[in-house]
Amino acid sequence: MLAGKVAIVTGAASGIGRASAQLFAEQGARVLAVDLPDKGLVDAHREFDSIVELEHDITAPDAPDKIVDAAVATWGRLDILFNNAGVSGRANAVDMPDAHWQRILDVNVTAQFRLAKAAIPYLREAGSGRIINTASVMAEGTDFGLAAYCASKAGVAGLTRTLALEEGRYGITANYIEPGAIATGMTTAMTDDPAIADVWARKSPLKRLGQPIDIARGALFLASELAGFVTGHGLRVDGGLMLRV
Secondary structure, three states: OOOOOEEEEEOOOOHHHHHHHHHHHHOOOEEEEEEOOOOOHHHHOOOOOOEEEEEOOOOOOOHHHHHHHHHHHHHOOOOEEEEOOOOOOOOOHHHOOHHHHHHHHHHHHHHHHHHHHHHHHHHHHHOOOEEEEEOOHHHOOOOOOOHHHHHHHHHHHHHHHHHHHHHHHHOOEEEEEEEOOEOOHHHHHHHOOHHHHHHHHHHOOOOOOEOHHHHHHHHHHHHOHHHOOOOOOEEEEOOOHHHHO
């Protein structure tokens, strides 16, 4: 499905990013996998010759140019940007330190914007570029203590729709994924407690938690030619979690 394509995947050391980088590679893409140092990035993809790892903080001032330049210098082009890296955290708004708010917005929205901005010239050259951003079902919902997280994910949705509008004339599609309750490192507190995990599993009509590969398959669809006429769309991959909210 992705033969000859070059992709960047952030947050690629574990969870959704790891599953997506490997699925893209299995489908023929050459992938630049990006994550923070000391996250086990190299070990995560050691068996894949078509995945090159880059350890870097996506919020660093030089991150957009360094990441995009690494992909283009290695393979001469860029077709797919999957902005997947993200962080969470809970604090009621009245008690929330400014640093908590700013960190979540920096990682979840600002870094996506900056990396997309750097990638767009090369995606235009590709003629059928793809931008995929990870949002959340919390782009549409909320919960106690999630002011920063929900604001950031709603921001991802708004950013992505605007990119779709602005870049469609160049053949670029831009879409976002809304994961539900997925068993990843970010949700360890939920999934490590069998009782809590069971509660979330029962909220889904499918009666299970989502796995990283479930989101990776959604990203593969959006990255492929199958989604060539899909843009500005939020793809909810939540096992039906939000049907009863």
